[in-house]
Amino acid sequence: MLKFENVSKVYEDGFKAVDSVDFEILEGELLVLIGPSGSGKSTTMKMINRMIPHTDGKILIDGEDITKLNAAELRRNIGYVIQQIGLFPHYTIEKNIAIVPELKGWDKKKIKARVSELMEMVGLDPKTYAHRFPKELSGGQQQRVGVARALASNPRVILMDEPFSALDPITKEQLQGELISLHQKLNKTIVFVTHDMDEALKLGDRIAIMKDGSLLQLDTPEKLLHEPAHGFVEDFIGKHRIMQNPDLMPVTDVMNDKPLTSLPKRSPERALSIMRKRQVNTLVIVDENDVLLGIMPAYDLIAKMKEITKIEEIMYPPEPFLSASATAKDAILVMDDAPHGIIPIVDENKKVIGVVTRGSLLSALSTLWIETEESE
Incomplete structure (x- = not known):
């Protein structure tokens, strides 16, 4: 023009x-x-x-x-x-x-x-x-x-x-x-x-x-x-x-880029074991191509351990989730709507590339705040 x-x-x-x-x-x-x-x-x-x-x-x-x-x-x-x-x-x-x-x-x-x-x-x-x-x-x-x-x-x-x-x-x-x-x-x-x-x-x-x-x-x-x-x-x-x-801050700057994921047909015992090993309380469920399928909280897994044979039977819909082009502000705004305190981050093909939790969000923003204070 x-x-x-x-x-x-x-x-x-x-x-x-x-x-x-x-x-x-x-x-x-x-x-x-x-x-x-x-x-x-x-x-x-x-x-x-x-x-x-x-x-x-x-x-x-x-x-x-x-x-x-x-x-x-x-x-x-x-x-x-x-x-x-x-x-x-x-x-x-x-x-x-x-x-x-x-x-x-x-x-x-x-x-x-x-x-x-x-x-x-x-x-x-x-x-x-x-x-x-x-x-x-x-x-x-x-x-x-x-x-x-x-x-x-x-x-x-x-x-x-x-x-x-x-x-x-x-x-x-x-x-x-x-x-x-x-x-x-x-x-x-x-x-x-x-x-x-x-x-x-x-x-x-x-x-x-x-x-x-x-x-x-x-x-x-x-x-x-x-x-x-x-x-x-x-x-x-x-x-x-x-x-x-x-x-203006990319959500990729505040996410954990090594989320714990699992295939949907994993047994509840095995899923709980790897969650304890990694010390996380929520599992992200993906398919063979890492495409987002659902969310599995440890609390529900423990409560229904004897009722299921595969974790897909009780996994929750993966909502809300954000694309990699979202911002930290987007994560802040939707965190209250994340019932399990976790927001999966996906690429343009809906493959999981990370997760934002209340902890990772607070940690990233706190670090920035400290850096800002020290530079002034």
């Missing part, structure tokens, strides 16, 4: 703000650009709508070179939200949102309907706020108007340049949540610049980390946390964030 091909920005004094970045932004993706001050993240974003012209390389939208497009028309077809919001103080809220549709020659009735629709979408009652002026709104409400204005002409691409950085923490978190909901609902392609790594991890489908004009790594939040490609990336993210964000 949006493609950078060896794009650079060099100023007249020779300063290279962006150095041969090469990446693609997918249709409907929320891509976060992040890095320290002077990393080139805002310059990279502003080159998309030609607010800053690039020096070398190509920027393509749907395969079309943006330098071949009329600059004014290009900007009218790309939504733009900035930190300072940039509302016109002498315009009403309704008028502020309607600016781009008016420039594009929309019918007045269509504009009014679109403004009302967007105000409701961002949580501002049109009857209450349409005829107010920006100074009569709080910072959070003004930023909602900024988002509505960016969406007014229904652009496919929206650029957001540190839009929430000036807001208080509570308002910021609320607007982040609203942005996630809007993105899921509207499926717009969003390029979001921030200096806040927690915000990037929360919002981004993928995150591009920049330093000194270079793109160091572009990956999903999960991959950045667990497979940093550069020492700077690891330092910039900070290991403590894994503990703060268990929803």
Whole structure:
């Protein structure tokens, strides 16, 4: 959808703000650009709508070179939200949102309907706020108007340049949540610049980390946390964030990868013997290909030892279980639904690759907590 091909920005004094970045932004993706001050993240974003012209390389939208497009028309077809919001103080809220549709020659009735629709979408009652002026709104409400204005002409691409950085923490978190909901609902392609790594991890489908004009790594939040490609990336993210964000921690990091398994036709005496030897109180039942079949608690095995000849006769359904792509947060959420305190972890073929128990989950998270405390 949006493609950078060896794009650079060099100023007249020779300063290279962006150095041969090469990446693609997918249709409907929320891509976060992040890095320290002077990393080139805002310059990279502003080159998309030609607010800053690039020096070398190509920027393509749907395969079309943006330098071949009329600059004014290009900007009218790309939504733009900035930190300072940039509302016109002498315009009403309704008028502020309607600016781009008016420039594009929309019918007045269509504009009014679109403004009302967007105000409701961002949580501002049109009857209450349409005829107010920006100074009569709080910072959070003004930023909602900024988002509505960016969406007014229904652009496919929206650029957001540190839009929430000036807001208080509570308002910021609320607007982040609203942005996630809007993105899921509207499926717009969003390029979001921030200096806040927690915000990037929360919002981004993928995150591009920049330093000194270079793109160091572009990956999903999960991959950045667990497979940093550069020492700077690891330092910039900070290991403590894994503990703060268990929803970003792979369940494979908290599972026991050597679970005790058994075939379903094993005798109860033999099953109990190996459970005692391994000092476990729950057995995972699998077939010849290690595909998950069921769960067998030692308590039930002992209670019904004389009534059965094979453990499959009294095994329980293997629920809940999780796939290897799940997170530690998923395990935390379903643990209360695990009647035997064990969650099997399976691969794409439903083969057992590990188990999470209350003990292994607590142990892994406690270790992380201790490491975090010691590193601070």
